[in-house]
Amino acid sequence: MTISNLEKYRDDLDKLLREGASASISLYKMAYGKVYRDAVLRQHKGDEKKANEEIESVQPFEKIYHHWYSEALPLVKQLLPDRLADFIRLYERPKTRKEITHASYRIEDACQGLSGTRGGMVTVDPKTAINLLEQQIAIVEAIKRRFESSLFDIKQLVQADLFDSELDTAKGLLKAGFARAAGAVAGVVLEGHLKQVCDNHSLPKKSGTIAVLNDALKGADVIGLPQHRHIQFLGDVRNKCGHKNVTDPTADEVTDLINGVDKVIKTIF
Known part of the structure; x- marks a missing residue:
């Protein structure tokens, strides 16, 4: 049976959202380190072998994210163009930025493991990018909802x-x-x-x-x-x-x- 275009697009979106979830997990691992490891260990009820296997299976954030972003960007451009600028802004660092602050930190910074400091104290780091990535994933989820909505022009x-x-x-x-x-x-x-x-x-x-x-x-x-x-x-x-x-x-x-x-x-x- 030949899959219809509607089903194909829905399947592609589901796959993209699963990859987005994987990128989110990878970002948590990079941002929280030991805290993330302890959480996984608790999920496996102290079984270090299973916990280590799960942790080691998580791909580096910069690798999995760039693949996801390259797939999601044209999708947003084609199907939800009014959110394209927002989607890009969440990733790209401001060209006029003079210092790394909570307001100017972007996912691009997290991919490079960058942090911002003030007075010798770390004030912003990859943890800040978690909310930014969640917003990007939400934009992709909005595209999926269009396919499920009776208002979508088929x-x-x-x-x-x-x-x-x-x-x-x-x-x-x-x-x-x-x-x-x-x-x-x-x-x-x-x-x-x-x-x-x-x-x-x-x-x-x-x-x-x-x-x-x-x-x-x-x-x-x-x-x-x-x-x-x-x-x-x-x-x-x-x-x-x-x-x-x-x-x-x-x-x-x-x-x-x-x-x-x-x-x-x-x-x-």
Whole structure:
């Protein structure tokens, strides 16, 4: 059974939240040291072997957090853009910061194990980052709640399932030897998805061509230069399929087009 897009997105969010919980545990371990170890030991009723196994299984905070942040950041940007600035602010240290204080401490500082002192006393350390990480996790949880809410617009998800079906049709045409027709179908899917992405970000569409839509998304910083160039390549192959040229599109070119469109509809929103 093919999993629906809604179920896939929900599963991805659940996985991300589990990784966030692991990052939180790792931060507690780094911030509290012996206190954390004693708490784990109590949980295992004094069994040092089991406690040590659990403690040693916890990955270093900077490693697990950076992986989690790199996965969560584009998700927030795509699905909850009004909280993106808050999400980044909780991680990045202020560029104008002159000293490390409780108000200016960030998760980035905790990743480097930094502390702030005043008068020879430690006034701020990685413990401060615990609340910051909890706020980031709460933002990701808010995205999950959107999927569970009856107010969430599922139009895009239904459309994504339709696009998957149309790409399956394109693959069938290609397998039967109709490369030009397969590329044309894949091009329609790409164009339709880019139009939806422009609507998601309230971007005006002067025309519905792939090139214009691609430029609009790049100009609004919805996509970066690598994605823009990739879509340009896909558009070129699509044009080769849609217009009579000296040379016909090859099966390899159309395969790249179908696979590229499949990636675009699953990564750009």
